[in-house]
Amino acid sequence: KAGVTQTPRYLIKTRGQQVTLSCSPISGHRSVSWYQQTPGQGLQFLFEYFSETQRNKGNFPGRFSGRQFSNSRSEMNVSTLELGDSALYLCASSGTSSVDEQFFGPGTRLTVL
Amino acid sequence: QKEVEQDPGPLSVPEGAIVSLNCTYSNSAFQYFMWYRQYSRKGPELLMYTYSSGNKEDGRFTAQVDKSSKYISLFIRDSQPSDSATYLCAMSANSGGSNYKLTFGKGTLLTVNP
Numbered sequence: 001k002a003g004v005t006q007t008p009r010y011l012i013k014t015r016g017q018q019v020t021l022s023c024s025p026i027s028g029h030r031s032v033s034w035y036q037q038t039p040g041q042g043l044q045f046l047f048e049y050f051s052e053t054q055r056n057k058g059n060f061p062g063r064f065s066g067r068q069f070s071n072s073r074s075e076m077n078v079s080t081l082e083l084g085d086s087a088l089y090l091c092a093s094s095g096t097s098s099v100d101e102q103f104f105g106p107g108t109r110l111t112v113l
Numbered sequence: 114q115k116e117v118e119q120d121p122g123p124l125s126v127p128e129g130a131i132v133s134l135n136c137t138y139s140n141s142a143f144q145y146f147m148w149y150r151q152y153s154r155k156g157p158e159l160l161m162y163t164y165s166s167g168n169k170e171d172g173r174f175t176a177q178v179d180k181s182s183k184y185i186s187l188f189i190r191d192s193q194p195s196d197s198a199t200y201l202c203a204m205s206a207n208s209g210g211s212n213y214k215l216t217f218g219k220g221t222l223l224t225v226n227p
Contacts, residue, residue: 104156
């Protein structure tokens with residue numbers, strides 16, 4: 001069974017640009033969560049989607065948004081990029097109605113110059 | 114006070130040692146407790162998953178949860194160089210929207226020396 005896939009794996013952008021990251025969950029999983037990982041803050045929750053609905057959102061500014069499609073694939077978008085947005089963005093999927101057993105993808109490494 | 118505290122290390126041990134990793138937390142609503150292992154440049158990998166208090170063993174790994182003390186531990190027996198990684202504790206609550214996210218510790222970097 002294929003794992004969680006994320007594209008692209010690496011991305012370099014400049015301040016002010018926007019970026020879209022993609023996540024394909026494990027087949028059959030309907031919950032997709034997004035996390036930002038930085039050396040200073042660790043792993044921080046961005047948002048979670050289940051059946052195309054956002055169920056929970058972390059404490060990030062409105063520049064961070066996401067969506068989920070009917071096939072459970074998810075995208076997250078960051079607009080007006082700032083230097084501090086440089087991070088590893090991780091997507092995780094869960095096959096249960098809660099998110100306790102989450103399976104992570106390899107992440108997208110975003111560098112903002 | 115952060116919801117989850119984890120000593121970042123680094124922790125360096127010789128091969129074969131018993132490793133103890135710990136996290137404390139402040140949110141009494143946490144009911145589900147997990148340990149993830151993350152190798153460099155990879156996503157976290159779920160190692161252990163426990164519900165409420167008690168112990169759970171899986172091979173060389175043992176997870177312990179003490180809800181009365183708000184303290185969880187992961188023990189690694191007969192540690193191997195391949196165990197060298199960052200270990201992250203994670204927790205989730207059991208009610209409503211707060212059950213739809215994991216709260217992580219910052220991770221402990223472990224190196225097992227041959």
